Amino acid sequence: MATNSPPSIHHERPPLYRDVTVVKWVVQIVALLLTLGALWFLANQAGDNLRASNVPTDYDFLSVNPGIDLSSGIDTDPDTGGRALWVGMVNTLRMAVAGILVATILGVIVGLARLSNNWLLKKIGTVFVETLRNVPLLVQILFYGAVFASLDRVTADVGPINGWLHISNKGLSMPRAHIADGFYQWAVVLLIGLVVANFLRKRRIAQQDATGEETYPILSAFGLMVVVAIIGWFIHPIFGFIGNIFEALSSLVSSVPETVLQLVIGALCVGSSAYWIRGFLNSRRTPAGLAKLTDDDYFRMIFAAVGGVIGAVFFLVLWPGLSSWMINSASDLFEVLGNKFGNGRSGRPLDVDLPNIVQTGKFPNYGPSGLNFSIGFAAVFFGVVFYTAAFVAEIVRGGILAVPKGQTEAAASLGLRRSTALRRVIIPQALRVMLPPLGNQYLNLTKNTSLAIAVGYSDIVQVGQTVYNQTGKTLPVVSIWMFFYLSCSLSISVIVNFFNVRMKIVER
Amino acid sequence: MQEEDPISVALKEEQVSPNEAPRLSVLQWFRTNLFSNWANAILTILGTLAAFLMLRGVLNFVFSENREWVAVRTNLRALMTLSYPESQYVRVWVALGFVVGLAGLSAGIWSNWGGLPLRRLATWFMGVGGLIALCVVVREPSVIIGTDGKVVRTIEGSPQRESFMDAMVDRSGWWIAAVILLAVGAVLWSRFSSPVRRRGPRAELSITSVVFVGIGLVILSLWVVPYGHYAFVDGTYIAESGTTVAFSTQMPWTVMWVILGLTFLVGRFLRSSRYVGMAKTGSNLLWLICPFALFWVVLRDPALDYGHVMSTDLPMGLAFGLLGGAVLWLLTRSDIGEIGRITATALLVFAVFNWVAAFFGWYPMLQKARISFLLLALAALLAPNFIGDTAKRRQLVLGWLGVMALVHYLATMINTPSTVDLQSDEFLGGLGLTLFVAVIVVILSFPLGVLLALGRTSKFPIFRMLSTSYIEVIRGVPLISVLIFFSVMVPLFLPDGMELAELAAVLTGYTLFSAAYLAENVRGGLQSITKGQYEAADAIGLTAAQRTGFIVLPQALTVSIPQLVGQVISSFKETSLLAIIGLFDFLRVANSVIPAQSEFMGVKREGILVVAMIYFFFNFIISKYSQRLERRVGLGER
């Protein structure tokens, strides 16, 4: 289009050390290699030092009797190290779930109290929040522990309701509901019921939308669930056949040859990097054909390809045991499931045991039949609940304050009742704002349960410490801790994200 | 622009504009605030009941005949510094005096505290007076102590209590205090409550003078009020009731008070002089350096071997300072060109190689030299920024000399054994250790956290990946597991011949942990910087480092001040975990040391409660200060 022909440009490639793209990627790759090198070096060093001090870093202790007693949990005298750690995990999760529930309720109440127009409630809420969040959790836990430790001793007739509820310096003992033989089959019935109930709920909603009549979708679905649960309580043994399916699956899985699985894993590595590159190229494709790829793009693709190949080599050559491990554990899993669902189990799904007091040696103590909470549990529980509730209260208050006043006014101008406005307008918006920080607090609570170590409640950290004090296998135990807590964090953030996404859709 | 966290915005706004209620009579106030409708009235009654029960519980707990507060009074020094030797205790006072002086100086230089309206003071007086009166009534009557000094008990074994009227008469001292406070408050209130009768400047007192006089009154009471003297002196238990506290407590605190006043006046003077800028920078630098210097030099008192200092330490420091300075001077010549970059890279390679060699034990070299080479390489990388006129070049060289002096001085001090001999590994414990750990962690984790945040927001995918995975992994696990990991595992990671004391290992763990959280806070600030700022910086030709240092970070850090202060508070709270991993911080003293003394077997709750109050005091002040700061920054933006 231009008459003045463009001046001829003398192209030259800049020297490598001045080329933006080259410098950028070289710096990054060097940093990556340095990090990996440092990690490799440290690991090596640790390995050498461990060998020198005769402490092997294997996981044998998981299947050896550790010879320890736990203060509380589903099994206070575990027969393997793995079982002990499992008890610790259950204790941690139990504490986390209970703590999250109670802290949320308490936090919401306090947060609303701080928002009320009642001067006294507002002040009480403020004192609660300011005091509890400015004192370290550990100090609180130790204090509660010291207070509970000064309760009365256990006697044969300790109250407040002997035979049902016992409180003493050994903690709290109350009736225990637990899973019995027929539970898994019953769970299948419940699952089917859930599907049907959901279907009913949707149909009712559709009905309500069509006719405008109130059809109570949630209520009727819930009612259906109750009916199904009651019926299932009696007919659940007919689902015993599921056990046979699992057993068949187990033998099917164990017949898969290792090499096949190995090749599949390798192919997956290479395939996923190829898939990524293909997707990448597609994203660079324009209606006018493939866009000109920059040096940066080439670097990315090379990086992905090399990564895929390295992954494949790693699984095929360096860690071939993975496939047999996967096959064995999958087959074991199915076998266990087959056993759980098997025909032989047809008792009641759930059972309740009352607490009792037994004489062990010189002193009376709580027997194993009830649900026992040690004072360690109580101290940690009160600690995390109060501490977290203070933060939750602030989140609730902030979340509701964050909803603009105009929203309330707009709802009122539409003639909505105050309760309807709260339910349909204010709370959905406040929730959307509150969810991410709430998730953070739940995560903190879960991590904070690790302070149980200070009062001897057998959570995963305390059990782990006991185990490595006995066996000297610190590194494996620490790796189990990390794995456990990371999975907890991940699942909580997945759950919170799930609700968060739903909230956002509701908003639109 | 990333939208700011709506919750903190909402809370902030509520704080900035507390809805100014119209003035009401007492009756109207009660009706609108407590009994506006039926539900509200019920809530008020229930709330009153709950508050009453809580207050009564707390009072009965605190004043119970079973409380042994004397255990805490006896062990106050142990709570503060554990078993720092009596003969060298003057070091603690010197250190404290330095901090107090610095605080006074800074308060004088920066002071912008404004005034305290007398009306508010009057409300406080009346509030405290009313609370005291309420407490006196609510508290259970005391038990009766028999002539044998034991509690008189009824036949069932429960302690016998005096009658209500007797209790009220017994507590007449409290009554008098309450009445005086109420009366003073009422007088002040009636004179200054209504804006009409307010008279000019006297309606406000300056907060600084109120604080200063308040502290002075407390210290005066040490000389006057017979608190009693309880202590362990050389292992023997002394309990004298009816006397004032020991002279060795009265005198130092009085000196502290004088120092505070004098330095405040100096600060005031500097503020109005033309050296105010220099004074601000100077006081900031002193705050940064003082924890290191006080801890390793004053409190630890290194037993210096002057022969070694003269033959090795001093020459080495001088050599690095002068030669390094000369190299930097050359590297900032305006005609240096490519040679500068090549030299800096060569220095860096050499410095890194030194560390690698240290790990594999190829050749011996003093740790100090390794650190110095690394610092020199970093300074050389920075050098191109200082090319230009002589003033700028001198800046770089002088800065280098200062850093070298500090590093070599501290390294010499740390490497020398201490003259303070104690039974335990650490020479300091109690609150001193807690504060030291908190301060060092905050100072050290800051640069690391900023680097991680920059990495996480970087355009470079691998940096982003590395920082993100580090941050997420650390944030996913509890602090206690990180601390255990470091105190147990770090010795295993170190090569032969390298040792890291327990405290250093734990500090490393704390710092790495806190840096991950700090990085997230800084990231929030970084995300609030608009793209336009980056583009403008690029367009005027700044390099990436200059853009980050001059444009991005100053803005990002200002935005994240509230979160950073929050992080400081959590770091301070988390120092309580030292008690679990075997260091003697003051929680450990309260929880394990005091209950193990034969005089105070099993006395735990009192000590822990005091620890809780100290933590609360610090955290509450910091958070209130941060709210003030936030409001000021927020107003500055508008």
Add this chain to the structure above:
Amino acid sequence: MNIDDATAAANDRLADRDDMIVCVDVDKFYGDFQALKGVTATIKEGEVAVVCGPSGSGKSTWIRCINRLEVHQGGDIVVDGIELTNDLRNIEKIRSEVGMVFQQFNLFPHLTVLDNITLAPIWVRKKPRGEAESMARALLERVGIPEQAEKFPGQLSGGQQQRVAIARSLAMEPRVMLFDEPTSALDPEMIKEVLDVMKELAHSGITMMVVTHEMGFAREVADRIMFMEGGEIVEVGTPEHFFTNPTEDRTKLFLSQIL
């Protein structure tokens, strides 16, 4: 096509000058979307070129490619004889020769006006502080706000901020000034004060490339006007040609919409 004549006329006037900005077949993609489709143009030394066109036509993208705020993916850009490539040194050189003024001013809010202007001269051009400050004050005088030197950008009006931004760019003593819609974010009463400064600049003989909708400004000071649409230069010509006798239908439509 009649563009040839117009371009030739403009070229005649600028024929004896050196090329300052040369773009040949410049392409730019955002994912699937092609923002620049082979843009080719030459801007001579001392020329004032105004780029106009509907929003989304790629004019901002083009001007931002010239100092590599965006990276062009095809074609060549040469500024004052320096080719814009991956070469770090070339990028540094071009950025210190090309000043840019943004729609949103992009002043540094935490620095005073004086520090905003002296930052780059001190740290990039390595000038002594005293010299940089006296130059900054002279520049503030030139843009008409000498009394605002110690204030922060947040305390200035939009028009004043934009004039500080111009002074900040001029402090680097650039050979080319790029303006990316400098008046679009301003209230009407402030537009004039900024345009006056720009006119004064235009008469001082600096090379300018201006993306703007201010047709009055274009008519008064532009040497050439380029009309862009859909990532292409549709028409190039002198202001007389452009406003009185546009050849392309798309240009006519555009003019009828904004005039």
